[in-house]
Amino acid sequence: MALVTMIPRVAPILLLSGKTFPKPFLMWLKYVPVAVLSAVLAPEIFLNDGQMDFSWANKGFWMACPTFAVAYFSQNLVFTILFGMGGLAFLRFFF
Amino acid sequence: MNDEETQKTEISKISHQAALVATEDDETIIEKYVLPSQKSNPWLAGVRYALPVMIGFLPLSFAFGVMAKEAGLPFLATFLMSLVVFAGASQYIAVGLIAVSEPILSLVFTTFIVNLRHLLLSTALAPHLKSFSFSKRLLFGLELTDESFLLHSTWFKRHQAHPNRAIGTNMGPHLAWLTGTLLGYGTGSLIHNLEFLGLDYALPAMFIAMVVLQIKERSLILVSALCGSLPLLFYSLNFKTGAVILATLIGASVGLLLEQCRPKTTST
Numbered sequence: 001m002a003l004v005t006m007i008p009r010v011a012p013i014l015l016l017s018g019k020t021f022p023k024p025f026l027m028w029l030k031y032v033p034v035a036v037l038s039a040v041l042a043p044e045i046f047l048n049d050g051q052m053d054f055s056w057a058n059k060g061f062w063m064a065c066p067t068f069a070v071a072y073f074s075q076n077l078v079f080t081i082l083f084g085m086g087g088l089a090f091l092r093f094f095f
Numbered sequence: 096m097n098d099e100e101t102q103k104t105e106i107s108k109i110s111h112q113a114a115l116v117a118t119e120d121d122e123t124i125i126e127k128y129v130l131p132s133q134k135s136n137p138w139l140a141g142v143r144y145a146l147p148v149m150i151g152f153l154p155l156s157f158a159f160g161v162m163a164k165e166a167g168l169p170f171l172a173t174f175l176m177s178l179v180v181f182a183g184a185s186q187y188i189a190v191g192l193i194a195v196s197e198p199i200l201s202l203v204f205t206t207f208i209v210n211l212r213h214l215l216l217s218t219a220l221a222p223h224l225k226s227f228s229f230s231k232r233l234l235f236g237l238e239l240t241d242e243s244f245l246l247h248s249t250w251f252k253r254h255q256a257h258p259n260r261a262i263g264t265n266m267g268p269h270l271a272w273l274t275g276t277l278l279g280y281g282t283g284s285l286i287h288n289l290e291f292l293g294l295d296y297a298l299p300a301m302f303i304a305m306v307v308l309q310i311k312e313r314s315l316i317l318v319s320a321l322c323g324s325l326p327l328l329f330y331s332l333n334f335k336t337g338a339v340i341l342a343t344l345i346g347a348s349v350g351l352l353l354e355q356c357r358p359k360t361t362s363t
Contacts, residue, residue, distance in 0.1 A: 001189065002179035004207035008214040010236035016221035017232055024351065029219040031350035032343065033248050034309045035322040036212050036241065039342040040184075041302040042323035043330060052327065060299060067300055071307035077147035080307075084300025085154065089293035 056095075063088045141263025144250070148242040149271035154297040156272045159186050160279020166194040170280060177276040181238065181269060183298060185209050208336045215343060216244040223247075223256045231258045238265035245305050314353050322346035 048058040056062070067084040074080060142149075156177060163173040168190060176186055185206040192202045217236060224232055235258075243265045247256075250264075310316055325342035329335065 001176070001185070001203055001206050004203055005180050005182045005185060005210045005213070006237060008207075008210050008212075009217050009239045010233060012214055012217035013221050013224060013232050013236040013239075014229070016218060017224040017227065019221070021222060024355075026222065027354060028347050028351045029215075029222075031315070031318050031347035032215050032219045033245055034306065034315050034319050035343040035346035035350070036215065036339070037245075037302055037306045037309065038319040038322035039326050039339045039346065040212075040241070041299065041306060043326050043338075044299045044302070046327055047330060050330065052331070060296060063296065064299065064303060067303045068307060071304040075308060077301070077304045077308065078150050080304035081151045081154075081297055081300045084303065085293035085296050087293070088296040092293070 059088060059091045059095075063091060137257050137260040138263040138266075141257075141260035141265075142267035144260075145243060145246055145264045145267040148240075148246065148268045148301075151242070151297055151301040152268050152271040153275040153278075154292075154294045155183055155301075156275025157279035157282075158294045158297070159183070159190070160276040160281070161283060162187065162190045162279075163276075164280050164283030166190045168193060173276060173280050174273070177273050180206070181240070181272060182206070182210055183240075205336075209339070211337075211340050212241075212343060213239065215340070216241065220244065220247055220251070223251045224261075226256060227258045227261075231262060235262050235265060238262075238269045240265070240268060242301065242305065243268055245309065314350055314357075317353065318346045318350040321349055 045061050045064040046052055046054075046058075048060075054061060063084060066087060067080060070083045071080040159177070160173065163176075168176075176189065180186055180189070188205055188209070189202055192205070217239060220239070224235065227235065246264050247261060250256075306319055310319060322342045322345075325345060326338040329338035329341065
């Protein structure tokens with residue numbers, strides 16, 4: 001398990017550091033951060049037990065909306081995390 | 096393993112400095128080594144830069160510690176997993192699979208697929224690491240995460256990469272991850288319901304914040320929306336194992352195509 005997490009992390013750095021890349025590839029790499037994050041995030045918030053779920057049972061989805069707004073306006077990582085966690089705990093406790 | 100590496104680099108650093116120090120008088124020593132390190136130790140500056148991520152990692156690893164304890168994982172296995180695997184989602188999956196005694200091979204395979212995306216992250220950072228020695232590249236790579244990757248990619252846009260600083264930015268979150276794991280495992284059976292505190296939402300909330308903070312251009316909104324929808328489509332087609340990495344490859348390529356086709360007026 002350790003090996004399969006270590007190899008993808010380390011191999012490109014060890015093999016590719018110091019090499020120069022064609023410009024289009026570098027431009028392509030610029031899109032990787034947002035792409036990876038979005039691809040990991042979407043299933044987290046839209047799926048509930050492997051199904052698309054927009055019902056009230058999927059509180060994580062409903063909490064995501066205000067969390068996005070808070071992230072946009074505060075531009076603050078820690079504040080957004082605390083808001084999301086606190087908000088979800090609140091929703092679960094009272095509804 | 097990471098600790099060994101750290102120690103080695105620490106030792107070589109110290110002996111290197113000692114050799115330098117021996118040839119200089121006291122005043123230069125104070126000026127050159129003591130004062131700057133007090134003002135701005137690059138490693139510490141790196142850790143400080145990663146502080147938001149560290150705060151986010153505490154509840155995540157805490158949750159992992161609690162889950163591991165609940166599932167009856169031995170302490171050493173739990174700690175080692177956080178030390179050498181150091182991958183949020185995979186560790187949660189692992190605890191779940193171990194709890195239902197799934198064969199170890201399917202666990203390894205799942206972990207491998209989930210973490211293949213690190214190939215992309217690592218590749219994206221590689222061009223910036225020219226000045227790093229082999230052991231520092233190794234140490235840097237081993238502690239790389241999605242979250243610290245974002246910090247690096249933001250930092251490298253404006254600054255030259257500094258080995259110790261970059262390593263600090265990776266190591267801080269790893270230390271937070273270990274601390275949280277220990278605390279969670281220690282608290283263990285006292286907390287039965289993780290949902291109560293919203294601990295399970297630390298990861299989605301962190302990702303929401305990071306997506307929003309990354310989006311500085313219109314084309315990125317489109318890429319983000321596309322990369323968000325594709326995995327959902329793949330999941331509904333029951334194609335799960337490579338969903339994230341395939342969505343990333345497609346999304347980034349579409350982003351590049353858009354940039355190439357568009358007249359260069361608003362590019363940064």
